[in-house]
Amino acid sequence: MTRYDMVVIGSGAGLMVLEEALKQGLKCALVEKSKIGGTCLTKGCIPSKMLVYPADFIRDMERAGRIGIGVGKPELHWDTISKNMWEQIDFHEKIEKNLLSMSNLHVYKGAGRFTGPDSLAVWYEDGRPEDHISGEKFILAAGARSFVPDILGLEATGYLTSETFFGEKFPDKPWESLVIIGGGAISTEFAHIFSAFGTKVTILARASTILNKEEEEIAQFVTQQFVQSGVEILTDVDVTSVSKDKYGKYVTAVNRVTGERQTILCQEILIAAGVQSNGDTLDLEHTGVEVDRRGWISTNEYLETTQKNIWALGDLNGKYQFRHKANYEALILSHNLFKAGKEKRREAFYDVVPWTIFTHPQVAHVGMTEREAQKSGLAYKTAKNYYSEVVGGIAMGFRKQDGDNGFIKIIVGQNKKILGVHIVGPQAALLLQPFVYLMNEGYECPQMGTYEPISESMVIHPSLNELTAWVFEKFD
Numbered sequence: 001m002t003r004y005d006m007v008v009i010g011s012g013a014g015l016m017v018l019e020e021a022l023k024q025g026l027k028c029a030l031v032e033k034s035k036i037g038g039t040c041l042t043k044g045c046i047p048s049k050m051l052v053y054p055a056d057f058i059r060d061m062e063r064a065g066r067i068g069i070g071v072g073k074p075e076l077h078w079d080t081i082s083k084n085m086w087e088q089i090d091f092h093e094k095i096e097k098n099l100l101s102m103s104n105l106h107v108y109k110g111a112g113r114f115t116g117p118d119s120l121a122v123w124y125e126d127g128r129p130e131d132h133i134s135g136e137k138f139i140l141a142a143g144a145r146s147f148v149p150d151i152l153g154l155e156a157t158g159y160l161t162s163e164t165f166f167g168e169k170f171p172d173k174p175w176e177s178l179v180i181i182g183g184g185a186i187s188t189e190f191a192h193i194f195s196a197f198g199t200k201v202t203i204l205a206r207a208s209t210i211l212n213k214e215e216e217e218i219a220q221f222v223t224q225q226f227v228q229s230g231v232e233i234l235t236d237v238d239v240t241s242v243s244k245d246k247y248g249k250y251v252t253a254v255n256r257v258t259g260e261r262q263t264i265l266c267q268e269i270l271i272a273a274g275v276q277s278n279g280d281t282l283d284l285e286h287t288g289v290e291v292d293r294r295g296w297i298s299t300n301e302y303l304e305t306t307q308k309n310i311w312a313l314g315d316l317n318g319k320y321q322f323r324h325k326a327n328y329e330a331l332i333l334s335h336n337l338f339k340a341g342k343e344k345r346r347e348a349f350y351d352v353v354p355w356t357i358f359t360h361p362q363v364a365h366v367g368m369t370e371r372e373a374q375k376s377g378l379a380y381k382t383a384k385n386y387y388s389e390v391v392g393g394i395a396m397g398f399r400k401q402d403g404d405n406g407f408i409k410i411i412v413g414q415n416k417k418i419l420g421v422h423i424v425g426p427q428a429a430l431l432l433q434p435f436v437y438l439m440n441e442g443y444e445c446p447q448m449g450t451y452e453p454i455s456e457s458m459v460i461h462p463s464l465n466e467l468t469a470w471v472f473e474k475f476d
């Protein structure tokens with residue numbers, strides 16, 4: 001049995017810790033059962049944004065008349081759009097080649113499961129005999145996978161998840177109609193993409209609104225914009241069954257409040273009902289690693305699990321599922337493992353986690369919603385400003401009475417402390433990011449006037465903010 005100084009399971013943000021370990025000259029193993037690069041690169045943030053941008057462009061063209069530009073009906077070149085997207089996904093091959101050339105690293109392309117607190121079996125899909133390895137330290141970065149609700153007829157009818165969409169079920173052309181089950185981030189990004197590409201989209205959401213983690217006014221605003229663009233939204237519904245015949249797929253949903261039943265005919269069904277931990281694939285019962293009742297691995301502020309030689313980061317610990325959050329944790333862990341003495345260890349904080357839903361209009365979020373501020377009992381005040389109130393927005397064609405006139409809403413506590421910021425409209429991610437830096441100043445970053453609030457903050461991924469924030473990593 002080969003023994004390693006460090007074994008990393010999962011090649012998303014896990015790669016960042018691995019790279020640091022390799023730089024230190026440690027003998028390392030990487031265990032990855034799928035494409036190297038993880039969800040973000042191969043089936044998440046990056047390929048989805050290669051589709052979002054063309055969809056944004058179509059929506060901008062549609063409103064160009066307001067600023068005095070005439071354009072014809074946009075023509076969709078699906079081959080070009082798909083090619084650009086697959087080029088990004090295929091980057092995993094380059095990363096793998098590079099890793100394979102490293103002398104102090106062995107890459108195991110299989111599924112890892114613990115056989116003891118410091119030993120792992122690697123199982124291969126192609127039937128090769130298992131490998132057995134052991135390690136001094138283990139980094140769990142195995143992420144999460146789509147949660148598929150138990151719906152009558154679903155398996156027999158067939159459906160997509162983000163994993164199969166960015167895989168074997170990628171369509172030859174946009175569907176004529178699509179039902180999306182779920183009303184969160186994936187749902188609203190895919191609804192934007194495919195409605196702009198001409199697909200008739202219906203969203204079936206269990207909650208009383210789509211985007212139910214967002215500021216209520218913003219969820220309503222996006223709902224109105226979607227309806228305006230022809231997206232049908234049914235909220236408060238339970239999907240009870242699906243079936244198919246020669247005309248297509250049928251999705252039946254029952255309103256949880258009124259009991260009304262509705263059946264929708266569509267060409268394809270996308271499940272976007274949240275994610276579940278991949279912790280259950282790791283046979284953690286052979287270790288002392290504790291998981292919570294939903295299977296997320298419990299970690300403390302140092303990303304330590306309850307087993308002293310095992311750390312966990314990213315989606316797997318259930319604390320916000322964003323790539324920039326996983327990166328933040330990977331940097332903290334690398335620092336603590338390789339650069340710090342015990343007393344100088346960095347702690348992970350989750351008070352200032354920003355995100356952007358790249359739907360249309362874009363939605364950006366950091367800190368508390370007003371409802372959360374109310375619940376907290378803190379004294380607070382709010383303020384709103386609309387795109388139509390500033391020349392930049394007016395020049396983009398926004399007027400007070402326009403239905404798509406987006407806004408920023410801030411929630412501020414005592415002593416001018418920023419509690420929450422929510423933006424809906426063009427470039428929301430870019431507009432939000434400075435608030436993230438401010439919210440971190442004097443908290444994560446003790447000295448004022450340095451670039452630390454930028455370099456130490458989470459930077460919304462994948463947004464153009466990375467252009468300005470990552471420059472601090474490029475010193476000669």
Ligand SMILES: Cc1cc2nc3c(=O)[nH]c(=O)nc-3n(C[C@H](O)[C@H](O)[C@H](O)COP(=O)(O)OP(=O)(O)OC[C@H]3O[C@@H](n4cnc5c(N)ncnc54)[C@H](O)[C@@H]3O)c2cc1C
Binds near residue numbers: 043162282461
């Ligand atoms: C469609 C979509 C769009 C998204 N868009 C955004 C976005 O715009 N911005 C954003 O910040 N986040 C986005 N996310 C979320 C983001 O992708 C995740 O938060 C992030 O990738 C998590 O990184 P990770 O390193 O924790 O896990 P992952 O990147 O998921 O890596 C885990 C890896 O572990 C492997 N693995 C799992 N179990 C085992 C095992 N037993 N043995 C071996 N290997 C194993 C998996 O194959 C996987 O490659 C999106 C997600 C999806 C699905």
Ligand SMILES: NC(=O)c1ccc[n+]([C@@H]2O[C@H](COP(=O)([O-])OP(=O)(O)OC[C@H]3O[C@@H](n4cnc5c(N)ncnc54)[C@H](O)[C@@H]3O)[C@@H](O)[C@H]2O)c1
Binds near residue numbers: 186204207239321322
């Ligand atoms: N731009 C981004 O940062 C981005 C984009 C896409 C995905 N993501 C991440 O990926 C993860 C997965 O995205 P997601 O959209 O699947 O999850 P999500 O948690 O954002 O949304 C899931 C939604 O589905 C609803 N739901 C659950 N079960 C349902 C059912 N049976 N029927 C109808 N609705 C149901 C939930 O109420 C929830 O609103 C998220 O955690 C998110 O953080 C991020």
